[in-house]
Amino acid sequence: MSHDAHTLSRFIMDEERRHPRATGGFSALLSQISLAAKVIHREVSRAGLVDILGLTGQENVQGEEVQKLDIFANETIVAMFETSGLLCAMASEEEEGIIPMPPDLPHGAYTLAFDPLDGSSNIDANVNIGTIFSIHRRLSASDTLATEHDFLQPGRQQVCAGYVLYGTSTMLVFSTGHGVHGFTLDPSIGEFLLSHRDLQMPAQGKIYSINEGNAAWWDEPIRTYIAHLKSDDSERGLPYKSRYIGSLVADFHRTLLYGGIFLYPGDRKAPEGKLRLLYEASPLAFLAQQAGGHASTGRRAILELEPEQLHQRVPLIIGSRDDVAEAESFLNRP
Ligand code: AHG
Ligand code: MN
Numbered sequence: 001m002s003h004d005a006h007t008l009s010r011f012i013m014d015e016e017r018r019h020p021r022a023t024g025g026f027s028a029l030l031s032q033i034s035l036a037a038k039v040i041h042r043e044v045s046r047a048g049l050v051d052i053l054g055l056t057g058q059e060n061v062q063g064e065e066v067q068k069l070d071i072f073a074n075e076t077i078v079a080m081f082e083t084s085g086l087l088c089a090m091a092s093e094e095e096e097g098i099i100p101m102p103p104d105l106p107h108g109a110y111t112l113a114f115d116p117l118d119g120s121s122n123i124d125a126n127v128n129i130g131t132i133f134s135i136h137r138r139l140s141a142s143d144t145l146a147t148e149h150d151f152l153q154p155g156r157q158q159v160c161a162g163y164v165l166y167g168t169s170t171m172l173v174f175s176t177g178h179g180v181h182g183f184t185l186d187p188s189i190g191e192f193l194l195s196h197r198d199l200q201m202p203a204q205g206k207i208y209s210i211n212e213g214n215a216a217w218w219d220e221p222i223r224t225y226i227a228h229l230k231s232d233d234s235e236r237g238l239p240y241k242s243r244y245i246g247s248l249v250a251d252f253h254r255t256l257l258y259g260g261i262f263l264y265p266g267d268r269k270a271p272e273g274k275l276r277l278l279y280e281a282s283p284l285a286f287l288a289q290q291a292g293g294h295a296s297t298g299r300r301a302i303l304e305l306e307p308e309q310l311h312q313r314v315p316l317i318i319g320s321r322d323d324v325a326e327a328e329s330f331l332n333r334p
């Protein structure tokens with residue numbers, strides 16, 4: 001390992017020196033997240049070997065069949081943070097209500113909302129999957145028990161957001177409001193090493209990402225926009241390439257690095273779309289904004305939405321600034 005290799009812990013220390021306002025709580029939170037990521041990485045890497053593939057036959061709050069890795073990832077993160085003293089409560093895609101901290105253990109000033117395993121329909125096919133997390137400061141007084149209200153904050157108030165991508169390599173990508181930084185796990189030393197400092201999303205890309213299998217239910221404006229991206233107009237850099245992995249974290253990571261646009265819009269079948277605001281759209285919108293991109297419902301900025309429920313769904317259009325602006329112009333035509 002070269003001497004200037006930045007481990008996650010060293011990077012966090014440097015960040016704290018650069019931004020003294022950020023309390024030490026962040027560093028402990030990020031260290032716990034990186035530990036959970038390493039544990040889940042180990043299980044994901046051997047999923048093909050150990051009989052943890054396939055369905056548990058149970059359903060989660062979304063009514064979706066739950067893969068065993070979903071449960072493992074959920075239990076790992078809950079266990080990591082229950083005794084950390086960093087959080088006042090957690091909210092997981094896999095659990096109906098908020099997850100309170102044990103009453104006999106110290107509580108912290110932050111909330112953690114997370115999607116323990118994103119892209120779970122891809123697990124058996126050995127396609128990239130991920131974990132998404134979103135951290136807010138609690139609203140309720142420190143000597144009270146946290147409530148759901150502590151989680152229903154607009155995304156612009158996040159203090160930290162990020163994801164882990166379990167792919168050809170395992171990466172931790174996050175922002176604490178001072179740029180987006182990517183760390184790649186070196187399994188031989190068990191360290192996340194800084195590999196992408198201050199990631200910036202290209203202002204415009206050449207890739208669009210949407211599940212065309214839903215086209216029958218699309219509203220007219222989205223149909224017109226996608227047809228536009230497919231049209232033969234080389235002067236305007238058209239047609240775009242189509243790429244759709246079906247794991248939000250993987251589709252977003254590609255968009256962050258290469259630029260372009262990812263869309264999971266509302267349609268006649270699901271007017272609010274499929275993706276969840278608190279632990280999918282909001283954290284990725286925070287990263288997109290920090291990387292110079294944008295995220296909207298097609299009409300409103302994701303980071304400005306006032307959440308009303310833990311698991312509420314929201315249409316998501318996210319990616320390069322100019323691409324999202326063009327999509328919005330199609331979706332808001334009178
Ligand atoms: P999760 O596995 O956490 O439920 O998330 C799956 C989501 C997201 O990862 C992806 O963008 C989307 O489902 C794909 O949905 P479709 O299969 O309907 O395209
Ligand atoms: Mn998900």
Ligand code: MN
Binds near residue numbers: 070
């Ligand atoms: Mn999930």
